[in-house]
Amino acid sequence: MASSQTILVLLRMFLVVQVTFAQTGIDIKNLYDELFNKRSYNKNTSPHSNLSEAITITVEFSLQGINYLDEMEEKLATTANIKLEWKDAFLSWDKRYFKNISYLYVPQDEVWKPDISLQNGFTKLRELGDQVILVTVQHKGEIEWNPLEVFETKCDIDITKFPFDSQICKLVFRMWTYKQEDVRFKLKKGPVHTDAYERNGIWGLSSSNITQERGTIVISLSLDRKSEYYILTIICPIILLSLLNIFTFVIPVDSGEKIGYSMTVHLAFAVLLTIISSSLPVNSQTTSYLAVYVISLLIKGTAIVMVTVIQVRLHHRPNNIDLSPIYRCIVKICHRKCTCSGRRVQPKTDNIRNSISSLNENFDISMHSSSNVTVLIIKNHSESPRLQLDAESDNDEDGNNIYTWTNVSAALDYFFFCFFAVVDIILAVLFFKALL
Structure with a gap:
């Protein structure tokens, strides 16, 4: 009983080691040779499995950041990657005959790609991606292409409410050659991905949306200017x-x-x-x-x-x-x-002082003191020169x-x-x- 279990364990270990060391560079080379040489794969041929059915391109957009927005040139520069998925009927294999290889990395220039490009681009029209970007080919013919780009697009700028303005800029992608009967877009569920988004010092991203309009993919970005500065x-x-x-x-x-x-x-x-x-x-x-x-x-x-x-x-x-x-x-x-604003209520001490001063002006006040009695003599003036001057000045002011x-x-x-x-x-x- 113990010997049978030991044999079973050794057999499992042998199978694991065999599977682990089965996928080598030679096997991948053989698979690559099978797909692109023996089968005479042509990247200029549309990968239809059935010509009566259109190729479905699944689109997913991820925004990395807002580089800048030039109000004078009305140009928006963004860094983003657009993920495209489709099925190529000529790039599928049975992984049982190729040491269980389930996927393969291929340069993007060696496989068929949809001629998708930026419609409202600010620069010369060119294809997405670069030669260094690889596409992932699954054994069932499913291809995943994820090009990272710096998109420069036109954006209508409204500076009426500067510096409290908001701008809505769009990135429009479309097929330039293929008709909708041959190749069509399909959006993945969910909005624009902003998980890796890096904030901009001038513009804040308030909302984003992706829609499909008449055979085009439209990504709308709502930007709010940061007005503190x-x-x-x-x-x-x-x-x-x-x-x-x-x-x-x-x-x-x-x-x-x-x-x-x-x-x-x-x-x-x-x-x-x-x-x-x-x-x-x-x-x-x-x-x-x-x-x-x-x-x-x-x-x-x-x-x-x-x-x-x-x-x-x-x-x-x-x-x-x-x-x-x-x-x-x-x-x-x-x-x-x-005159109206100059009328103020004076303190009581000021009133007393004003009264005494007026008495001194209008009357002659003298004090005679004896040993026990102090006599206050007040002489009235019939006419005060001060009052006459004040009256004359008032009349002059009037x-x-x-x-x-x-x-x-x-x-x-x-x-x-x-x-x-x-x-x-x-x-x-x-x-x-x-x-x-």
Whole structure:
């Protein structure tokens, strides 16, 4: 009994060793010679087992990464591999007669391949893959071809919402020679494979889809631009400079720095525009809201410089030149506004001090002290010169003294500060509303 089991174990070991060492390079060479020489395989012959049936090409797409998206040339470069599977009736064998060899690696140029190519490619039309790529041939004639490519495709770019824009780019594959009656596509179940996808620093892949349309394979990629960099380097400096621009009207004209400040901010804005222009995508089909916003701010800055120059000119006009009704109206409105805003409630101590000072002005107060009694003598003045001067000044202010060119300049400061602040807010709200 023990001897029979020993013999059985040795026999199994012999069979395993025989099978292990059966598949050698010579056997593979013999199989290769059988398929391609003895059978006179011709890669230019369509591998139909039945001419009445079309060859089915199973397609599977795997995206490796987004290389770049050129907005100026409208070109998308992606790295991906497209997996194609079909059955070749002339490349099948019985593995029992070839030492149980079930598959074989063959260079792609030695077998029949579908003439599939990129329809919307950016470069010259050429076949997929390369000479170094091998195809896998199964013993039942099933062939698997998995070429890795850098696809450069055309992509219609819409930069209207830059830098918060999204782009939809497509890769379209089709047969150039074979008709659908001879060769047809079939999609594997499942979306585009992104297991090995490497993220891009500028574009994020939000979604991907693969469909079959009229004998073509269409891979759609939805890309979202990562806007953090553009917010920090473009939008924030623009908004800050636009705020500095309106503070031109806070600087007094007599300081002599009003025109210099406005010109400095305006030139800084122009230099920033030069830097921004290199980041803005160039496209004549669509116009970016950001470009329109920047041009609007530039026009606003130019208007501020012009208004400032005119304001300085008005400030230095002689007072013997009468004011027009428009200037009088502006000064009057500003004077009333400043008068209303200047009324404040003073503390009690200030009220007491003001009362004492008024008493000193209106009455003669003297103190006579004796050993036990202190006598306070108050003499009333019938007419106070201070009150008369105040009354006269009030009458003058109500008259023509407020209508001077200096007051016109101050009123224009107040008016244009409010006006351009409102314009700045409206432009910013419209810009962000259009983007979001």
